[in-house]
Amino acid sequence: MAKKQLVSVKVNGHEREAAVEPRLLLVHFIRESLQLTGTHIGCDTSHCGACTVVLNGKTVKSCTMFAVQADGAEILTVEGLASASGQLHALQEGFKQEHGLQCGFCTPGMLMSSFALLHNNPNPSEEEIRRGISGNLCRCTGYQNIVGAVQYAAAKMAKTESEANVAEGVAK
Amino acid sequence: MIPPAFEYLRPNTIPEAITLLQQHGEDAKILSGGQSLIPMMKLRIARPGYLIDINRISGLSYIKEEGGFLKIGGLTREAELEASLLIRSKYPILIDTTHVIADPQVRNLATVAGNLAHGDPANDHPATMLALGAQVVATGSGGERAIAIEEFFLSLFSTALQPGEILTEIRIPVPAARSGGAYFKLERKVGDFATAAVAAQVTLDANGVVQKVGIGLTNVGPTPIKAKKAEDFLRGKKLDQVNIRQAAQLAGDEAQPSSDLRGPAEYKKGLIKELAKRALARAAERAGT
Structure with a gap:
């Protein structure tokens, strides 16, 4: 057995570290070493995207990366989306309101891909949304409601932003 | 799926990486984007004893025109190619190509050089680079050598790269007018x-x-x-x-x-x-x- 190596990451704002074998996949590190089981393992072959996390601002399939590669990285998983007080992220609210999930297995990955999409493109077209989630498979919804959920979130986030701008204007 | 055990090495410079490659010979593999290698390791089709992770080597990620060539660094990701204004405005064939490679998550990690060095005829950049008349730069202990892309693909998963060499750059002749x-x-x-x-x-x-x-x-x-x-x-x-x-x-x-x-x-x-x-x-x- 290859010797263990120390991996330090910042996960959802918290510094965490563990000594792991180099062959440990990032998804197993997240689920087993860090006990964050919101990130799912679907196909385990880089196809389905259920294991998607945001690593240094970019989505990656955590089943296709070794934990040692993530040493020093900042990782956002589905557990990090809601606020500390438990208020859902606009995307989570959107998936709930628009019925963007049925069995829910793909949802953590869908949320992380949508999160990165809206971060880079706050007002995506339907085509851009479909392209943005093209690395995530859903076998229940037919995607229609997922697209609707992302549109809901985009609209809500834009509204919150403009209200914040107005409030800031008033404060000045 | 759990890949076979391996020793993980993370050099900070190209010379360090080449030394490690030479030390471990055929038992070592370069880990770049890993989006082909890691799935193959999980299926145990590939079983390298040593993985040399080049992702922390600085200065290997770039897209620039210089000396009559478009130069793409050995660590440049598909997503970077896709986002590059230079590529978008002057090299639509590369946008066509990167757009249909895998999916967004894979493109965030996968590298253009890896797509070539893997030597898989099912990969997309090889055909595009053949059409563009590209060269690849292989760096080894003796320095750099340029290999014409026509001479690069030898057989299934086999390329003209020597065991002690790393693909550090892709050079595409800047296309003439028309x-x-x-x-x-x-x-x-x-x-x-x-x-x-x-x-x-x-x-x-x-x-x-x-x-x-x-x-x-x-x-x-x-x-x-x-x-x-x-x-x-x-x-x-x-x-x-x-x-x-x-x-x-x-x-x-x-x-x-x-x-x-x-x-x-x-x-x-x-x-x-x-x-x-x-x-x-x-x-x-x-x-x-």
């Missing part, structure tokens, strides 16, 4: 390998006559294929419908597909013919005819 290119791929679903695909790049003279032409074929043989007969036919001719049709027929004849889950060989030959027609027509359009 040049255009395109990549057309048929895939069963997002993320699938091509059932077949064709890359075409042309340079026309002021009268619309073909001066330079490159045509590359994806996943229709043991290596990526340069459709030389189709290229020879087109050189010196106008890129009109009749000639495009004839060249596309020749490209179809040059394909050596095998029948598999993606379709029978005859179907794939027909597909190459149709995709070649479309790629050449789009290339002509982009060249400004």
